[in-house]
Structures are given as structure tokens and as C-alpha cells.
Amino acid sequence: MLIGEVSARTGISTRMLRHYDTIGLVRPGGRTGGGYRQYVPSDLRRLFHVEGLRSLGLSLPEVATVLADLEFDPAPMVERLVERTRERLAREEELLQLLTRVRSSGPAAWSEALSTVALLRGLEADDPSARQRLVLALTGETGTGVGPLTEAALREPEPNVAGALYWSLARQGDDAVDELAQALTSTDADRRRRAVAALAKIASPRALTALAAAAGHPDPFVDARATLARGALGDVDAVPALVALVADGRDDVEAADVLGRLAVQPGPAAGVVRAIGAAAADAPAEARRRLTGALAEIPGPEADDALTVLAADPARAVALTATALLRARPASGPDGLPTVSAARQARSSARARARGPGPAGPLRG
Template identity: 45%
Template sequence: MLIGEVARRSGVSARMLRHYESLGLMRPSGRTGSGYREYSGEDIRRIFHIESLRSLGLSLREIGRALDDPGFTPSALVDDLIRQTRDRIAAETELLTRLRRIDAADPAGWEDVLQAVAFLQALGSQSAATRQRAALSSVDEVPVPVEALVEAVLRETEPNVAGALRWALARSGDGGTALLAEGLGSPVAAVRERAVQSLAEMPGDEATARLRDALANPDVVVRGHAAVTLGTRGIADAVPTLIDMIVAGRNDTDAADALSMLASDATTADQIATRLVDRLAHDTTEAPARVRLTQALADIPGSTASCALVELSHDGNRAVALTAAYLLQLRDAR
């Protein structure tokens, strides 16, 4: 079969067939009396083998080795191809993500595009100082890809950089709120904590609503951060979680401060005092927790808290009684 017929039947151009021959990858078995290349059935099978291996991403040199080396191990080459393909997909995915983030920043011109690229590169820097400078750069001048900011804040381990990233995210609007809420479901505890810390600094009703939802999160750390923030925002839904924190001795000082802020409303103050007294009376509440609950009554105004402290000043637990008596003295001195 002559080269033109082979090209027509195989779909491989005559030029490519000559290229294969020049590389020694395959040669026609014979020549006609006029000197034209003549391909046998075995030659055509080799052409199809070459094309099949090319479809897997092998280079022509690798194909030659695969077809001609008797000791060649296909599994090793396939494993290498898998690795190369994964690396290529990862690189292409990273590029696609970067392009989408630049597009989401809605650049007005090439200057904005270049600034966004520089910003993304700085966020991914190995230098903490560089990442921090990027976060502190004016969001009014640089088109900030919010998704990139969220990703950066969720992975950041340096406290100062993380603080700068949270500040930048809070200034960028509420576009990152939903993404941060997704971070609350991460299988990594540290990521969940960074997500709720960032939500706590986000302004607006949507962030508050997400923090309310976080009160039901199975992670006690997430619940605690959400409750303290909601307490400072005057959301009474946080009261049960704040009291749980005091009982557990987990960030109990901040929890008590949040309760005192909520207690600025008289009705809420009585509800808080009643809940604290109920926990004090609980049989399973241990002595150190009862002392912390008694201390939490200190900044709760109203008669309910005062009456509770009077009763507690005669408590069978000496530490509780002394704490209550001291707090009563302070209330009387006001």
C-alpha cells in the first residue's frame, strides 16, 4: 500500500508518516520498482499502535521506546502518565480558579486585572509579611477577589496575617459570608474555627444569621465563638450556649461578659438570672462550675439575680457562699 492510501485509511497525514520515518519510529517494509514507499499490513498495525499511544499523551520518543524495548514495563509508564496528568490537571485547575477570581472582581481595565493578579500572587506567597501587606492593601484601589480572601483566611496560620485577612474580608462586603459559612462544615477543626472567627468580624444581618445557625454546630468551639459574638450583638438566642461555656469553663470570662451585655435589657436579665440559678441547682453541676455560675451573676442586674446571691451566700459549698457574699457586698456598694 502506497503512502497516499495509508494516509487516507489511517487518518495520519503523509507528512506525519514521513516524520515518523525520519525519527526511526517506523519505516515502510518495502519500495516499489519506482522507489515509492510501500507499507505492509504489519507497518499499518504499527502506525495504529503509535497513534494509540499518542492518544495517551506519550511523546514520540517514549512511543519508540515502548514499541522497541523488549524490557519495557508498561505499568511504570502508565503510572508516570497518571502522575503527569494529575499535575497538568492541578495546574490547569489552579489557572481556571485564578481566572474566575479575577473575573469575579469585575476589573474595569487591564490595570485592574494586573493588580488582581499581583494581589493573588501575594496572597499565595511563602512570606507572612508579603501576605499581610496584601491583606492590608486598600480594597478601594485593588479589585479584591472575595473567594481568594476567604480561602486565604481559612488556611492562614499566622495570627497577625489572619487578623489582617479578616479585616480585609470584612471591608470587602458580605460576599464572603456564605463561603465562610461553608467553612463551618469543614472536617478540619482549625478551619472551622477560622471560619467562625471571620464570620464574627463580618458586618450585616446575613453574618448574624449565619452565626445564629452556628449555635447548632456540633463543634463546641464554633458554638462558643458564635455565642460570644451574638451576645455582644444583643441576640438572646446565645444565652443557653453562653451558660454552657461557663459551666464547662471554656472561655467562660468572655461568655460571662457577653451575658452581662445581654442583661442590659431588664426582661432578658431576669431570664439569664433564672437560667443561671437553674444550672446552679442541677445535681450534676460540679463545684468549680457552681463557683463560675455564681460569679456570672455579678453583672446581672435585677431582683432575680440579687435574691439568688442572697440564697447562695448560705450555700453548703464554702467557695460558692463566700463568692456570693462578696458579690452582694459589691452590689450594695453601688
């Protein structure tokens, strides 16, 4: 499966897939005769694991550590089983509440009530693979038990099952948005973060607006994803917070992408460049390198000028990154912005150079 097809099926951007490849987190198991990345089934399973772990708030280095350590002491696992038993008992109480709601809703026919009960029981199965099969069988159907699916998504501890639930909810449109938005205020950190993951997967204007409203949340994970949602909605006031994400190295790849999309007009582009320049002025070298890399996504002469200054940075990595990006800058159109074709051609190569050399061999895909 080529990178474009993987992106379309999983919702993970091609840029993020290439980043996973560059840092060695998920490297395609094959190459086509023309040198393009080719993903095999084991790569897709690893992608599921990566996205599931990230939805729980783990950083990319933490995800890599977890996936690399397949040996474990039994004591922590026993503790996890105890905790899961407690969670299962809590889910039984929640199931009772859901059944009570089914009764109070007055189903029009026994078939409706039985279908709802069957769905609830299936979502409570002890075997994660059984839960996943049930959800995948529902994916693509609209109007199918949105309430139970939403609650299941908010409490599902298994990454693969959670990912299937998020995608199933996304196929339901905005039906789950209100309940997910309410979960952002939960005192349970895992519940909040699963709500974030589901809203981000739905990614409709209404879902992104609900997520953006959580900006400033005391949970750094929720706050960062809310900032990304603000930017995705075109809120230029989110630029300083997006730049801070890049500088801090939290969701920096996504934040750079959003900054690039915001900077499609001369006004916002200049503001983004000024914000990056101000952040870089007193930032440590590694943060300056990330901020320099973010300029790859920004069109216009202001970004060229900023890169020219950074090419003389005393930190060698920063200077080399800025120099590489300057050489890769696309040709400009009459309005001073890069032509669409030139921008598309240059963007991936520029960002790849900014992040350093990848594995040997062709990097097309």
C-alpha cells in the same frame, strides 16, 4: 498605649484584656504615673499570638502552654514543614482555580486582571511577613479582591497573617459573609474555625446571623461561637446554652458578657437568673463559682436574691465570690435596675473580686 486604645485597635474588649492580665497571659509591660495599664509593643505582639492561637480553637490554658514552651524538638517541626508543603501544593491548585475565575469574569481592562494576579501572587508568598505586609497595605481599602482575601483567610496557618486578613475582611463590610458562611460546613476543622474567627471579627448583623445559624454544629468550637453570636443578636432563647458555656468553662468570660447584655430588661434578667440557678443546683464547686461570677453582670433583685443564697454555699470559694459581688452591687434606679453610672462603676471591680486577687499594685486601666 492605654487599655482603651488597645481595645479600640484590636477589637478585644477591655474586660478580656483585664482577664488576660489577671491570669498572667498578657500582662502590660508598664504603668503610667497614675497607675493605669500601659501596653508596650511586645505586649501587642503577644496579643496577636494569643488571638491567633485562640482562633484555631485552643483554650486559654493551652495558649499559655504554647507561648511558654519556646524550646522544641526538631522532629515535630519537620513534620509541620512537610504538612505546609502539602498545603502549599494544594494552594497552587486553588490559585489555578482562582485565576480561571478571573479569566471567566472578563475583566474590563488589563490593569484589573494584572491587579488581581498581583494580589493572588502576593497572598501565596512563602514568607509570612511578606503576606502580612501585603494584607496590611490593603487594610482600609474597600472592594479590593474580597474573594482572594476570603480564601486566603480560610487557609492561612500563620496566626499573625490570619489576624491581618480577618481585619481586612472586616473593613470590606459584608462582602465576604456568604463565602465564610459556606466554609462553616467544611470538613476541614481549621477552615471552619478560621471562618468563625473571620465572621466574629466582621461582627455585622449579617455576619453574626450567619454565625448564629451554625448553632448545634457538631464541632464544639463552632457551636460555642454560634451560641455567643445568638446572644449578641439578642436571642433570649440562647440563654440556656450561654449558661452552659459558663458552667463548662468554655468561652465563659465572653458568655458572661453576653448574658449581661441580654439582661438589660427585667424579663430577660429574671430568666437569666433562673437559668443560672438551675445550672448551679447540681454543678461542681468550680462551675458554681463561675456561674456565681456571671451574676455580676445581671441587674435586678432576682440576681441579688440568688447571690444571697450562694453566699451560704458550702464551697468557700463560691460563698466568698457571692459575698464580694453582693457588697459591690450598684445602687438601683426607680425601676429596680442599677443606674447606668453605678453599674459601670461596679461591674469591673465586682468581676475582679469574683475571679480572685490579681497582681499586686493598682489595677486601674
